[in-house]
Structure formats: C-alpha cells, structure tokens
Amino acid sequence: AQSVTQLGSHVSVSEGALVLLRCNYSSSVPPYLFWYVQYPNQGLQLLLKYTTGATLVKGINGFEAEFKKSETSFHLTKPSAHMSDAAEYFCAVSASGSARQLTFGSGTQLTVLP
C-alpha cells in the first residue's frame, strides 16, 4: 500500500521568491515519485519524476525535486517563482513494480503574487 501527504493545500509566494511544495510518501516497496501540474481547465502535465538513480531530479520550467529516502520526502522547489507558475501541483507515488497503480496527494494550489 502507498500514500502521499502534501503539506499545505495553499501556498502563496511573491514573484521571484523561492517555491517550496512539500510531499511525503509511504510505500511498502521502492517508490517511483512524480510531480504533476494542473493549470486551470486543463489536464495534468508531468513536471518531473524519480524512478532510480540520481536523487536530485530536474524537470520542466525550472522545477526540481530531491528524493530523500531517510525522510520519505520528495519536495518540489524552484529558485524563482514566475506568474505563470500559478497552478495546482500534485505529488504522486507508484509502486515500482506496478504499471497500474498511481496514488495522488491532495494537491497544493500555488499562488504567485506580483
């Protein structure tokens, strides 16, 4: 069984400030971890993923995330927020051996203030 907890349903940052969205997971097997972004009235778009190998993962639009096994975390960061980053962000986990099951966190709505 696996689960995802996203701390903070709403996060506000100023334009140019650091973005930090928190994600903790639990998984009984080695996890695959994902961040998705959902812009208004659109589907989900993959930002980045961790499967194996390097624990610091770089994604699109300047985002990155670090897999920390000891902390069971996969926090998403971006050094400098842009107005276009305003969206809902979902962390998700999948068991490495399962092509079927993807479990999502509750989502974090990011607001970027001018």
Place this chain on the structure above:
Amino acid sequence: SAVISQKPSRDICQRGTSLTIQCQVDSQVTMMFWYRQQPGQSLTLIATANQGSEATYESGFVIDKFPISRPNLTFSTLTVSNMSPEDSSIYLCSVGPQNTEAFFGQGTRLTVV
C-alpha cells in the same frame, strides 16, 4: 508521448440521467485509466480499461454506476449512470504505464443539478 482528447470538456446534467465521456488517444495503448477528481480533492482511480477484457474497478466503484467500454486500442468511454449531485467532479482519462509516465486528457467537468 501521447495526445489524449476527451469529450465533452464540460456538461451540466440533470440528476437521474447518464453521461458518456469519450477518450480518444492518438496512438495504440494497452492500458487506459479513468480518474475522478472531486471538488477540492485529489485524483482517485476509478478503473483500468484493457482492450478485449472487462474493466477492473477500484474499491468503492462499481460497473453498474460507471460502465466502461474499450472497443479498440485508441478509444474508451466512461458512463456516469443515474447521476446525483455527488457525482459532480472532473473525470480524467489517462494512458501509459502509471509508474513511469502517465499522460492525461484535459478532463470532463461534470455538474449535476
């Protein structure tokens, strides 16, 4: 990558009626997935649809309420039957191995009145 088209993009329906949502993919895929995103909540997997076999439903979802068709490798439909206001949600179609890279449609925003 895969491009997924969902129809309709949104609808307002009367309670007690049914709505069929279509999902078209631009390439052949083995597995297609249907998710529900209730207002202010995360995505929940409804079922997995494989071509040529019955859909596999997750706990809490039943075929009578959410019948699924998968007539070929590029198309699937999800029907929301006998709708109530509690069925108001975004319904999303997804393809691809979920543990490596899942692709999502833009979703169908359903409001039941």
